[in-house]
Amino acid sequence: MKTHILSGTSIFCSILVMALFSNCSPKQNKEKAQPVNKPVTETFTLSHGALNTAIKIPAELTAFREVDLYAKVNGFVKAMNVDVGSQVHAGELLVRLEAPELGSQQSGAQAKLKSLEAVYIQSNATYQRILETSKTPGTISKNDVDIALAKKNSDFSQLDAARAAYRETDNIVQYLTIRAPFDGVISARNVNLGAYVGPSGKGSELPVVTLKELKHLRLVVAVPESYKSLIKISDTVQFSVKAYPGKIFSAKITRRAGVMDTQLRAERVELDVYNDDLELSPGMVAEVSIKLSGDKNGFLAPKNAVVNSTDGVFVLEVVNGKIWRRPVVKGRETDSLTEVFGSNLKDGAIYIKHASEEMHDGASI
Template sequence: MRNNLAKAIVFLGTTALVAGCQTSAKQNDAVAEKLPVIETFVPKKEILTTELRMPAEITGFQQVDIYAKVSSYVKELKADIGSQVKKGQLLMLLEAPELSSQLAAAQSRLRSQEAVYTASRSTYNRLFETSKVEGTVSRNDLEVAEARKNSDFAQYQAAKAAYTEIQTLLGYLQIRAPFDGVVATRNVNHGAYVGPAGKGSEAPLMTIQQQNKLRLSVYVPEQYSGYLKNGSALQFSVKSLPGQTFSATIARMSGALDSKLRSERVEMDVINAGNKLLPGMVAEVQLPLTAKDSTYVVPKTAVVTSSEGTFVIVVADHKTSRLPVQKGRVLEDRVEVFGAISDSTQLVKLATEEIPDGTSVK
């Protein structure tokens, strides 16, 4: 009887223990089932090559506004808007009657002073030769003659300089092309008064542009300037010539950021074959951005930008944590990121602000 009772107690205890274990296991399974399932991935490095489209401006490789150096009148126009001109070609002839009178007066003064100097020089030379015979010429007379000769020579040089100056001013009445190019603007007509100051000096007489070679200028944002270098080839297009693309080469980079735009000025040289392109056109430039080193590229959905900053969500030991990153270049569905990421980091593919740090996940 006692043996049967003991067996019954042992059986009931074993049954209760098994039931308790089964209940605990079911509870653990229930907790595990409640953990959210989040898709993760391991980021990979790539040497990213992207393209940046930016508006750019086309200008003449050289451009100069021509002004009158002396007060004068337009006597004759030798070129007009659209004229192809060569370096040194006469563009405009001006006239200044008062300069011609001044030149004649300066020439007369020059000849007069030259005669005076010639006479004083002859007197000095004669006295100098005579003074070689002792007692014929006093030392004082010789010194006075020499001083007069030197003074007359200085006056002669001054008259010569004045004459040359007026000749130079007369040369300014001939307006010539400084380089091969095209007359882009003409702001005066025959008979117009022009001068270095006052009425007639507000606008240039003409503007000359070099158009067989053009300058393409673009301002590249700070975050992309490091991807460009001199000598890089690129393509661009203009709205006035749809369907056509043109080639250019990066020739100059400013090496500094504009204080207002926070961007770097980049200039390209364009050979204008067929003169299809014109200064003043707005172009769209395709700038190739090729990374020097491989970088991590992740789906856009893995990066969260909020008031707290930009971050990705890392999963380690089934717990989430936010990792601050910086965005780089953006593709259609991917983005370049920089931060404390490694090849073994598990990142949440669909990251949101609603996933706080310390969230338990499967």
């Protein structure tokens, strides 16, 4: 009786275990049979394109014309007609000097000129009389006529030399005035009335005044060597200055040096800035924004597609489901694109979008 009860219990447990296995095993097998999803390798099609970017470079505004005016002769300042900030016009008298010795030289040259004019008038008249008389046969010998002609020519040569000497002294006296060579503003004045001045290094260490043109300025930019081929004459450039926050000025590239500065490895580029309202001033520092047109012979690739490793710079081309490295030379970059150049690159070919140096030649994707 007791044994029968135990056997029944064992049979019940066996049936329960079999039911549990029958419910669980198919489910586990079903889960194991589900396929594993492999990560998808993103690709892109390579194509030609121009990458249009812009660079920002510091620049400096300078006067289009600027000159330090010195006295041409030694003398004392007699009159100062201008001061710092004076706007002047071409030919306007700025400073007058005095040098008594120059006045004496001019008076002496003038007196000598008048004296020789009188001598020449006399010798010329004598020659004319002798020549006229010689026309009567037997009155005056041919030798006397030649002597009178020689005297006349000699006196004329001396008169001509005196005229040249007088013009020279007159020109030197003109040096006692300093006039403006062009329209502009006096930016510096270094002497006062009565000061002794003269040519640079011979009486004056500093110029009498400095004149700068303000209505026409130069914007001087040092363009790095890598951007030399991307700019050209007449390109429009925008710039700003700290004196006018938020205001944008524009100018066109007018001149370029064509050679690289040996220290900066940059090319000097100049732009003409017309400043009729005198808002801008020479010496201002500007921030220039230059738009750069890309090279249409290059290719555009996603930035992550270009691998820069110890083996070199390359992109990964997909050919028949396999990966192959293609060496490239990088150009300019934006946040998402990179210019690439290479002889093995093909327009319309498929390349890996997110490449890495762990991907080797011949690997399948």
